[in-house]
Amino acid sequence: MGVLATAMAGQFSRRSFLISAVLAGGSLVVGPRLIQPAGAAENTALNPFIRIPAAGKIQLVIPSAEMGQGVYMGISTLIAEELEVALDQVEAVAAPADPAVYGHPVLRDQITGGSVTIRGFYEPMRRAGATARVMLIAAAAREWGVDPLSCRAEAGQVLHPSSGRRLAYGALAAKAAEGPVPETVELKPASEFRLIGKPHLRIDTPAKVNGTAKFGLDARPEGVKFAAVMLSPSFGGTLKTVDDTEALKISGVRQVVKLSDAVAVVADHTGAARKGLAALHLTWDAGPNGGLDTAELERRIETAMDGEALVALDHGDVAAAEAAGGPGIEVVYRMPILAHSAMEPMNCTVHVRADSCEVWVGTQVVARARQGAAAVTGLPLEKVTVHNQLLGGGFGRRLDYDGVTMAVRVAQQVDGPVQVVWSREEDIRHDSYRYLNLSRLSLRLGPDGMPVSWRHRVVGPAVMARFLPLLFKDGIDLDQTGGAESPYDIPNKRVEFVRHEAPQGMLTGNWRGVGPTRNAPAIEGGIDEAAHLAGRDPVAYRRALLTNNPRLRGVLDLAAERAGWGTPLGPDRGRGIALMPDFGSFSAMVAQVHVGGDGRLTVERIVCAVDCGQVVNPSVLRQQIESGVVYGLSAALYGRLTMENGAIVEGNFDDAPVLRINECPPIEVHIVDSTESPGGVGELGTPGVAPALMNAIFAATGKRLRALPLDTSQLKRT
Amino acid sequence: MSFTLNVNGTTHAVEVDGDTPLLWVLRDVIGLTGTKFGCGIAMCGACTVHLDGMAVRACVTPVETVGTAAVTTIEAIGATDEGARVQKAWLDEEVVQCGYCQSGQIMSAAALLAVNPSPSDADIDAVMAGNICRCGTYPRIPAAIKQAATELASGEGR
Numbered sequence: 043m044g045v046l047a048t049a050m051a052g053q054f055s056r057r058s059f060l061i062s063a064v065l066a067g068g069s070l071v072v073g074p075r076l077i078q079p080a081g082a083a084e085n086t087a088l089n090p091f092i093r094i095p096a097a098g099k100i101q102l103v104i105p106s107a108e109m110g111q112g113v114y115m116g117i118s119t120l121i122a123e124e125l126e127v128a129l130d131q132v133e134a135v136a137a138p139a140d141p142a143v144y145g146h147p148v149l150r151d152q153i154t155g156g157s158v159t160i161r162g163f164y165e166p167m168r169r170a171g172a173t174a175r176v177m178l179i180a181a182a183a184r185e186w187g188v189d190p191l192s193c194r195a196e197a198g199q200v201l202h203p204s205s206g207r208r209l210a211y212g213a214l215a216a217k218a219a220e221g222p223v224p225e226t227v228e229l230k231p232a233s234e235f236r237l238i239g240k241p242h243l244r245i246d247t248p249a250k251v252n253g254t255a256k257f258g259l260d261a262r263p264e265g266v267k268f269a270a271v272m273l274s275p276s277f278g279g280t281l282k283t284v285d286d287t288e289a290l291k292i293s294g295v296r297q298v299v300k301l302s303d304a305v306a307v308v309a310d311h312t313g314a315a316r317k318g319l320a321a322l323h324l325t326w327d328a329g330p331n332g333g334l335d336t337a338e339l340e341r342r343i344e345t346a347m348d349g350e351a352l353v354a355l356d357h358g359d360v361a362a363a364e365a366a367g368g369p370g371i372e373v374v375y376r377m378p379i380l381a382h383s384a385m386e387p388m389n390c391t392v393h394v395r396a397d398s399c400e401v402w403v404g405t406q407v408v409a410r411a412r413q414g415a416a417a418v419t420g421l422p423l424e425k426v427t428v429h430n431q432l433l434g435g436g437f438g439r440r441l442d443y444d445g446v447t448m449a450v451r452v453a454q455q456v457d458g459p460v461q462v463v464w465s466r467e468e469d470i471r472h473d474s475y476r477y478l479n480l481s482r483l484s485l486r487l488g489p490d491g492m493p494v495s496w497r498h499r500v501v502g503p504a505v506m507a508r509f510l511p512l513l514f515k516d517g518i519d520l521d522q523t524g525g526a527e528s529p530y531d532i533p534n535k536r537v538e539f540v541r542h543e544a545p546q547g548m549l550t551g552n553w554r555g556v557g558p559t560r561n562a563p564a565i566e567g568g569i570d571e572a573a574h575l576a577g578r579d580p581v582a583y584r585r586a587l588l589t590n591n592p593r594l595r596g597v598l599d600l601a602a603e604r605a606g607w608g609t610p611l612g613p614d615r616g617r618g619i620a621l622m623p624d625f626g627s628f629s630a631m632v633a634q635v636h637v638g639g640d641g642r643l644t645v646e647r648i649v650c651a652v653d654c655g656q657v658v659n660p661s662v663l664r665q666q667i668e669s670g671v672v673y674g675l676s677a678a679l680y681g682r683l684t685m686e687n688g689a690i691v692e693g694n695f696d697d698a699p700v701l702r703i704n705e706c707p708p709i710e711v712h713i714v715d716s717t718e719s720p721g722g723v724g725e726l727g728t729p730g731v732a733p734a735l736m737n738a739i740f741a742a743t744g745k746r747l748r749a750l751p752l753d754t755s756q757l758k759r760t
Numbered sequence: 761m762s763f764t765l766n767v768n769g770t771t772h773a774v775e776v777d778g779d780t781p782l783l784w785v786l787r788d789v790i791g792l793t794g795t796k797f798g799c800g801i802a803m804c805g806a807c808t809v810h811l812d813g814m815a816v817r818a819c820v821t822p823v824e825t826v827g828t829a830a831v832t833t834i835e836a837i838g839a840t841d842e843g844a845r846v847q848k849a850w851l852d853e854e855v856v857q858c859g860y861c862q863s864g865q866i867m868s869a870a871a872l873l874a875v876n877p878s879p880s881d882a883d884i885d886a887v888m889a890g891n892i893c894r895c896g897t898y899p900r901i902p903a904a905i906k907q908a909a910t911e912l913a914s915g916e917g918r
Contacts, residue, residue: 110858110895243851250859251847253794253834257860260793268788293777312797313776313784385798385806385860385894434796434860435894466799661854665897669857672896695803695892704885706898 086215088174089223090143091121091167094215099133100125100198105144105163107136107154107406109436110669111724112662114246116160117167119658123237124171124229126195127211129245136430139412149510152409155441156521156556157625157722160658164720165229172227174218181218182209232656232717241661246432258431261391261402263459267296269452270315271306271462272322273472276688278329278547281305285323292318299455306452312463331545331688339379339685343478343542347374347501351538352516354500354523358534363486363495370486370495371571375564376749377479377502378682379690380553383700386434387469390449393459398425400459403446404433411443418450437673438552441509442474467693474551475683477503477544481526481564491576492586493569495534498526502560503550504541517541521557528565529594529623530587545688554673555728558624566620566733567748570740580619580737581607593653594623596714597630600651604712605632614638615646618737620730627654627721628714631671633734637742639760643752645675645707645735650727652711655718663723664711670727671709676701678732682751763823767792768836778824782816783807785823786833794834794863798892805891808864808871809833815871817890834863842870845908853904857895865891869905878909 085093085101093101102121108114114134122132137144141152147162175195182200183190186207193202201208232238249255274280286298289307294314299306307318364370391402392415399419405411405428412428419426433440449462464472479502488494504519506512513520518539526537544550553559573583581602588595598621602608605617615636622629634647650667657663680699684691692698732750740746743757765772767790774789781800786792786809795818798806802817809818810832837843846869849855856862865888872879872887879887884902910916 108858112857244854244856247851247854247856247859250856250862251834251850251866252838253792253863255859256793257796259797262791262793268784311776311780311784311788313780313788316784316800317777317779383894385796385804385858385892387797433858435858437894463797466801665854665857665900668899669896672898673894676894676896694801695799696801700892700894701896701898702889702892703898703901704889706896709899 086219088177088215088219089170091170092125092174094211096212100127100131100211101135102132103137104134105137105146105152106159107404107408107430107433107436107440108134108246109154109404109406109433109440111666112244112659113154113159115244115662116658117163118245119237119242120164120167121171123235124168125175127198129237129242131198132245134246137408139409139428141409145409152407153441154406154436155438155552157724157726160720161626161722168229169227172229173224176224176227177218177221178211178214180221181214184221185209185214185217239657239660242659244662255432257386257434258391258402258404259386259389259434259461259463261429261431261461263391263393263400263402266391266459266461267308267310267456268312268315269299269306269308269456269460269462270312270319271304271448271452271464271468272319272324273304273448273468274326274329275471276326276328276332277545278331279303279688280327280329282325282327289318289321292321297456298322299452301451304448306462308456308460315463316465328688329547331547334545334688335686336684339478343480343501346540346542347480347482347499349540351499351540352518353536354518354539355527355535355537357527357536360495360497360534360536363534364484364497366486368486368488368494369575370484371568371575372482372484373568373571373748375481375483375567377560377563378750379478380476380677380681381470381473381683381698382437382439382553383470383698384435384437384439387466388445388464389462390446391459391461392449392453394419394450394453397421398427399450401426401428401446401450402431403428404431404440405443405446406433406436406440407443411446414443414447415450418447419454437554438556439474441552442549444474444549466695470683470693470698471690474549475544476553477550479560481561483564483568485568485572487572487576491578493530493532493572496528496532497536497538498528498564499538499540500526500561501540501542503543505551509552522560523557525558525624526561526565528569529591529621530569530584531589532587554670555725558622559674559729562620562622562729563733563736563750566730567736570618570733570737571746574740579608584619584621591623593628594621597621597628597651597653600712600714601630601632601649604651604710605634605649607632614742616738616741616743618734618739618741620734620737622726622730624729625722625726626719627652627723627726629653629667629726629730631730631734633731633738635735635738635742637739637757639758641754641757643739643754643757647707648709650709650711651714652723652726653714653716654721654723654726655716656720657713658720660713663713666723667711667727668709670725671731672701672706674728674731678735678750678752680751761824763826765823765826765831766828767831768833774823776823779822781819782809782821782823782826782831783818786818792833792835796860796863798861803892804861805868806861806864808867808891810867810871813871813874815868834867837867837870840870841912842873842908845911846870846873846905849904849908849911852907853900855897855900855904857897861891861893865893865901869901869908872905873909873912877912879905
């Protein structure tokens, strides 16, 4: 979350206090020994994160979900560094639902999101590895009757160099587990790292190139049936009538499950289930939102913008600065409704028995998913088991577990396990949407052309109110408003928040880049507009406003230099820059575009400079920046869902297109060498893309686009 | 209806309607889950498999049209020269993130190299544009395909 980043960096007093208080009380305890699951007797757990078998690979239990961001690699690197094992000696496994043991130290829940995993776990996971190493060395020393200080660990063995004796961890684990757990351990200095900061190849990917990796959709419990599901097209609607005569005649179809707001066809395979679903004759009650369309939703949020606002931040005297007059801008940046469109459509496999419930799903919130299943079934929590799987993309969609509760409701009516599979259409039409957002920005410039006041009114849903109340305070969504004041040195600043929710029944949630992605176009577009109003170069202008932010200025300079900022590009081309100081990291991005006379937009090059402090793996870092850029580019060019009759109109990659390889520009990632605390990178690349493009388009054409997706029809000049 | 399929060199008898997409027969009936479901309308390429070496989208391929064609899936593509090199290049270039679309990406790339051992950037774009990746692995795919092509030509990489 943006606000977490700000707080962790200690830049912002009120939120800083809030989060520091949480951090102080939240350090992970490497204490409780795991009770061995049946059939795993050969594994010895030295702590909740490390299981050592007598022979074979050491299992590292990863508290966060792997959704492509490389967290299995990142966490494994941290543990293995201190445990003194090679990466080919370990395998990463998903943690069970147990927030007391595996919860994120800051979020205090098993939530994988907000680019906080490495920031939160950087020290605790190294500590887990070091603690286990000390216990293994102690066990060997006891065995040999020598001083532990005369032993050392290396590549999964304890060595006693003076006698040449050595013992493998597998032979020591059981004895080590009987010994005391050290209260303090010393962590390696960065100069001794052999894994952290080095470009080792990911350990989770070999299984992903040969079809053996198991995603949620690949769960195959014995006897599983397959269900195709359809939810009420309009949000908040209900199922009225079902004629399943034809569907039940289809070979392989077993059963039709009718719920208040959905219908599912259960069959021997998904093909028959989908065919059966298509053969149903259904009527729906559209419910309270049946009359809504995009124009009405947009009218509502525009009206809200002029209504009452809460003040999230008030520095100096913005009103006085505005009253003093001078040139300025007052502009509105508009964001559309967005889907996540992860490649793996929503799915969940559930087996409800009389006294238990078993769930297989890829989720960013495994503990909440378990609670959700318990709530639906009425079973006590300990009777519900969730097996977290690899996620075929998350991007925030799998921070909600609505797909789990839906599947459990279906499974309650099915004898045996059932895999509930959403079609792509259901996935897009029942997302946890990034909802409409407006940013109204008022800037005034002083006599020297530099801004003297910054008023940013943010209008949108308060997702944190339901998702993470820790970040919802006095009616203000701190994720949404955190950072809205911009990183720039401006004497008078005011951030206002107008909470505006989607219609009841339409789920809104977190989307890659969270709050910063919603605010970045206004902030980085707005400062660009100010620079042009002042007749100044956009890079030099920003630079002059960052005297107190050397790391952000560092990436600004690096990106500008590598992009050849200021060198001539010729007609119809332009460069635009956008900064992103968030997630505990700093980045700058330069986009270079060509805009044809017909308005055709070509993104020719994206240059990124990143300072994320200590890098855990430079290769994964580059992947994540590229990934974030492509995700942002896709949304900037195409992302917009529309509504008719209370339902989302678009349904698949034909009418809700995403970026394809032939449209992908070269993306350069330049990394700043740093030993600062590690920052987040999973979302860092996304927020800056849209404003960098907006600014580049302005540079190329003189036309300022302030709404997403970019409407290139406005760029026609011939 | 009953169909006999040749999948990865093994014969499978399956009992499904003829219009059942091959995708679900592979995943749910035969149990080969490496081939993925992404869109159901041949717009994303996640379900790409080979029929007699040609890349097809299994989500829109009725099982009754497969006949005696040899079906090859991601689970067996490593047994081919192209497939093995593509898999290796994918790892060497760190293409993979979440991995969900990569079965399809690799099947498309292997099919491309089988007919075009030295593809240009434009050739790669033309073929790989059918495969969507939401993690944004696109920038690494051309380099990986070119590495695989080079190793195929030199006989290395197996």
